[in-house]
Each structure stands twice: as C-alpha cells, then as structure tokens.
Amino acid sequence: xxxSGHRLxxxxxxxxxxxxxxxxxxxxxxxEADVADRVWFIRDGCGMICAVMTWLLVAYADFVVTFVMxxxxxxxxxxxxxxxxxxxxxxxxxxSHLRTMLTDPGAVPKGNATKEYMESLQLKPGEVIYKCPxxxxxxxxxxxHCSICKRCIRKMDHHCPWVNNCVGEKNQRFFxxxxxxxxxxxxxxxxxxxFQFISCVRGQWTECSDFSPPIxxxxxxxxxxxxxxxxxxxxxMFGTQIHSICNDETEIERLKSEKPTWERRLRWEGxxxxxxxxxxxxxxxxxxxxxxxxxxxRPRKGGPEFSV
Numbered sequence: 001x002x003x004s005g006h007r008l009x010x011x012x013x014x015x016x017x018x019x020x021x022x023x024x025x026x027x028x029x030x031x032e033a034d035v036a037d038r039v040w041f042i043r044d045g046c047g048m049i050c051a052v053m054t055w056l057l058v059a060y061a062d063f064v065v066t067f068v069m070x071x072x073x074x075x076x077x078x079x080x081x082x083x084x085x086x087x088x089x090x091x092x093x094x095x096s097h098l099r100t101m102l103t104d105p106g107a108v109p110k111g112n113a114t115k116e117y118m119e120s121l122q123l124k125p126g127e128v129i130y131k132c133p134x135x136x137x138x139x140x141x142x143x144x145h146c147s148i149c150k151r152c153i154r155k156m157d158h159h160c161p162w163v164n165n166c167v168g169e170k171n172q173r174f175f176x177x178x179x180x181x182x183x184x185x186x187x188x189x190x191x192x193x194x195f196q197f198i199s200c201v202r203g204q205w206t207e208c209s210d211f212s213p214p215i216x217x218x219x220x221x222x223x224x225x226x227x228x229x230x231x232x233x234x235x236x237m238f239g240t241q242i243h244s245i246c247n248d249e250t251e252i253e254r255l256k257s258e259k260p261t262w263e264r265r266l267r268w269e270g271x272x273x274x275x276x277x278x279x280x281x282x283x284x285x286x287x288x289x290x291x292x293x294x295x296x297x298r299p300r301k302g303g304p305e306f307s308v
C-alpha cells in the first residue's frame with residue numbers, strides 16, 4: 001500500500017492535505033453521504049452519564065425557578081416575564097447541547113488510506129502524506145485522533161464529556177452557544193435567588209413559597225451552588241472558545257505549541273467561518289441548519305459511534 005513516487009508515514013499530523021480534500025472514490029462518496037444523513041452519537045458510558053446529568057441539573061433549576069420562586073409570587077408580570085426569559089434560555093441551552101452532541105464534529109472517514117485514494121491525490125514525487133495508525137485514515141491538516149470517539153477529527157479542540165462528543169470543525173458553533181446560554185441562565189437564576197431570599201426574609205418566610213421554609217431554603221441553596229458552578233465553568237469555556245476562534249487556534253494546537261502551517265483567519269474572519277456568514281441574529285440560533293435525519297435500516301457495527 002505504498003505507491004511509488006511518494007511516501008506514507010504513520011504519524012499524528014501532516015501539512016499536505018487541505019481541510020476540504022475529499023476521497024474521490026464513488027464508493028467512498030456514497031458511504032460518506034450515507035453517514036452524513038444519519039445522526040452522530042458516541043456510545044461512551046461516562047459521556048452519556050454526564051449528558052444526562054446536564055439535562056437533570058437544568059430541569060432542577062427550571063423546577064426551582066418556576067415552582068418555588070415565580071408561581072407563588074403575587075406580582076403577575078414579574079412571574080410571567082422572568083418565567084418566559086428563563087425557560088427560553090433553558091430551551092436554547094438544551095437545544096444547543098443536543099446539536100453539539102448529535103452533530104458529527106468533523107470525523108475523517110475511516111480506512112481511506114488505500115492505494116486507490118492515494119493515487120487519486122495526484123501527489124508529486126517525494127511528497128509525504130500521513131496516515132493515522134489508529135483509524136487507518138489519511139489525516140487532513142489540523143486533524144487529531146480522539147481516543148474516545150476512535151476517529152480523527154478535523155480541527156479538534158477537545159473532547160467534552162458533558163456533551164458526550166468532540167468539539168471540532170462542524171459543531172464548535174453549537175458548543176459555544178451551549179456555554180453562552182448556560183452561563184446566561186445561571187446568572188438569571190442567581191439574580192432570582194437573591195430577590196427570593198430578600199422577599200422571604202421580609203415576609204418572615206410565611207408567604208414567599210408554597211413549600212415549607214426549610215425545604216425552600218434547601219432548594220434555593222442548592223440552586224445557588226449549581227448556578228455558581230455552572231456559571232464559572234461555562235463562562236470560562238465560552239471565553240476560551242471565543243479566544244480560540246478569534247486566533248484560529250484550537251486548544252490542542254495551543255497546548256502542543258504547534259506552529260501554524262495554515263493561513264489564519266483572525267477575529268471576525270474566524271467568527272464568520274465558525275458561525276457562518278456576517279454577524280446576525282442567526283448566530284444565536286441553534287436551530288439554523290437543522291433537519292431531521294433518517295433512521296438506519298440496520299445496526300452498524302464497528303466503532304463507538306452509531307446512528308439513531
């Protein structure tokens with residue numbers, strides 16, 4: 001599997017293939033189209049537990065905000081306005097979480113390191129291409145292998161167990177939206193908790209909630225702790241993601257101190273390449289580009305990911 005005129009190396013990174021190079025074989029193209037039409041999902045126990053915990057924690061926050069703080073309030077418009085705002089933020093956060101988790105982050109097709117594929121690249125004599133020895137694929141520029149996804153991911157930033165997926169070229173936008181909406185909803189919940197504590201203290205805990213004072217205090221304290229932890233984590237992640245996008249440098253590339261061999265898209269150019277098009281409200285919408293995927297006709301074997 002080593003054609004004359006060029007060399008094949010089993011290493012982790014290479015500078016030769018552009019990010020949009022595709023396997024020209026008709027069989028590979030049909031296979032890639034078939035995979036692209038399916039929902040991506042990683043069968044990792046830790047990741048699935050973390051993803052479920054994320055949803056449960058958001059559901060808990062929504063329960064406390066709605067049933068402990070807003071519904072018992074005597075101010076109708078205060079309850080309506082804050083209820084709509086918080087629930088909209090929660091829906092957008094969970095929708096962004098689903099899009100991050102169920103979107104192919106940019107996986108390189110497995111097993112494309114074939115003689116036919118390398119001949120189709122029309123390489124010049126002496127050029128070196130690089131193959132990942134773990135998933136037997138020709139690695140595009142800036143791709144890295146994920147040991148959990150068992151795939152090489154284009155522009156892989158990191159693997160996040162909370163979304164049970166890698167953050168890469170195709171789903172980084174949704175991950176940024178997820179961290180942003182979780183941070184905003186956490187701030188909103190903390191503000192509501194502050195007002196609720198003031199209201200309960202002034203009313204001597206008699207009419208501020210339908211729950212007993214001890215239960216109310218416990219629920220509010222847990223929500224405050226959750227809000228502080230979520231806000232701290234997501235705000236830091238949001239900041240690092242925006243910094244990485246504006247500098248066109250993934251977290252892996254930064255940690256490895258890799259010298260850029262690509263033409264960097266800085267600041268707004270980087271933002272437009274990730275979010276798509278010029279700045280608009282569509283950048284904030286996790287439903288843009290959504291379409292229903294078809295169910296597989298038979299189970300797929302091999303590899304940790306499957307389609308649903």
